Amino acid sequence: MKMKVPFFDYPQLYSLNKNKFIEIFDDVSSRGAFIMQNDLKEFENRIAKYCNVKYAIGVANATDALEISFKLLGLKKGDEVVFPSHTMLASPSSVIINSGVPVPCECNEEGLIDIESLRNSITKKTKFIMPVQLNGRTCKMDPILEIAKQYELKIVEDSAQGLGSRYKGKMAGTFGDAGVYSFYPAKILGTLGDGGMIITDNENFYHEALSFRDHGRKTNSEETIWGRNSRLHNLHAAFLNFQFDYFEKTIEKRRKIAYTYKKWLSNIEEIKLPVYDDDDHYDTYQNFEILCDSRDQLKKHLANKNIGTLIQWGGKAVHQFKNLGFSKYNLPNTDKYFERCLLIPMNVFLSDNQVEHVCKSIIEFYK
Numbered sequence: 001m002k003m004k005v006p007f008f009d010y011p012q013l014y015s016l017n018k019n020k021f022i023e024i025f026d027d028v029s030s031r032g033a034f035i036m037q038n039d040l041k042e043f044e045n046r047i048a049k050y051c052n053v054k055y056a057i058g059v060a061n062a063t064d065a066l067e068i069s070f071k072l073l074g075l076k077k078g079d080e081v082v083f084p085s086h087t088m089l090a091s092p093s094s095v096i097i098n099s100g101v102p103v104p105c106e107c108n109e110e111g112l113i114d115i116e117s118l119r120n121s122i123t124k125k126t127k128f129i130m131p132v133q134l135n136g137r138t139c140k141m142d143p144i145l146e147i148a149k150q151y152e153l154k155i156v157e158d159s160a161q162g163l164g165s166r167y168k169g170k171m172a173g174t175f176g177d178a179g180v181y182s183f184y185p186a187k188i189l190g191t192l193g194d195g196g197m198i199i200t201d202n203e204n205f206y207h208e209a210l211s212f213r214d215h216g217r218k219t220n221s222e223e224t225i226w227g228r229n230s231r232l233h234n235l236h237a238a239f240l241n242f243q244f245d246y247f248e249k250t251i252e253k254r255r256k257i258a259y260t261y262k263k264w265l266s267n268i269e270e271i272k273l274p275v276y277d278d279d280d281h282y283d284t285y286q287n288f289e290i291l292c293d294s295r296d297q298l299k300k301h302l303a304n305k306n307i308g309t310l311i312q313w314g315g316k317a318v319h320q321f322k323n324l325g326f327s328k329y330n331l332p333n334t335d336k337y338f339e340r341c342l343l344i345p346m347n348v349f350l351s352d353n354q355v356e357h358v359c360k361s362i363i364e365f366y367k
């Protein structure tokens with residue numbers, strides 16, 4: 001039988017722990033604990049503790065988490081937010097929905113926000129920087145924090161892909177005024193549906209966000225604010241509590257696969273692999289993004305071998321979407337990056353044989 005390596009095997013997310021998920025579903029449902037119950041509180045506390053921050057607020061998804069963060073941290077009409085164009089449309093859409101102006105800048109060779117380009121993108125209207133902690137690697141935050149300080153800008157981290165990743169020992173998502181995580185199924189801590197989280201050390205923002213996600217309700221009804229509904233389902237929180245029990249193992253497994261890729265593929269001149277740690281970084285490999293020659297042919301070659309690959313964001317950086325209003329931005333480095341980038345399979349369902357099959361097939365292509 002020919003070996004198959006799906007890019008991400010969604011049914012396995014359930015089937016690998018089917019009995020446990022059924023047990024949790026039964027327990028939560030029997031308690032009638034569907035909305036904002038102890039499982040949510042417990043999960044929020046655990047994430048806050050894990051990240052070493054004061055507060056965590058479960059919300060419906062990471063896009064909501066960004067929207068709510070910008071709104072409550074004071075983004076006003078016309079305010080500019082600088083972000084790297086190599087990200088999901090969710091990052092700039094969270095600015096647009098608040099009537100702000102998302103300003104795309106270049107990514108560097110690691111796919112993360114380019115410091116010089118960030119600096120050059122700042123104008124009198126800039127109010128926020130949104131670094132994106134992509135692929136489970138945290139940006140070099142020191143220069144970003146310096147720029148934020150110099151120009152008095154706030155930072156909202158899109159760390160939807162960053163849970164567990166660290167820079168100088170500090171967790172992705174904890175450097176700025178707010179950080180967000182996503183629990184979308186294919187994310188490193190993925191539930192059986194949508195889910196998201198805001199983390200912060202800012203007490204006022206925390207209390208506002210906590211009521212904003214629940215129709216603006218506060219314990220004292222005189223203090224009610226306008227809000228919306230963006231609650232993290234208690235059932236998902238219960239699933240996530242279970243999955244979080246073995247989160248360190250999840251990270252270990254991904255790091256081991258990354259190490260295997262590095263061992264097999266680092267001699268191929270046509271490929272640039274993601275770095276495997278350095279003194280400042282601890283990477284969790286939400287994705288394994290390579291830069292390679294003849295990318296489209298390689299993708300095809302791997303598809304013929306039943307190996308699923310992906311070009312992130314459907315193959316386009318944000319500024320390359322023609323009808324979304326970014327035509328005045330010229331980002332040649334990011335354009336070049338998107339001619340060469342490819343995600344190869346990276347998830348905990350991969351067997352050693354599958355990883356080996358991916359490696360051998362790539363080696364064969366460049367021979």
Ligand SMILES: *Cc1c(COP(=O)(O)O)cnc(C)c1O
Pocket residue numbers: 061062063064087088090091132158160161181182183184194195196
């Ligand atoms: C997944 C992702 C999001 C959106 O997360 P959702 O929970 O699906 O809303 C935002 N930004 C980045 C970088 C992502 O990878």
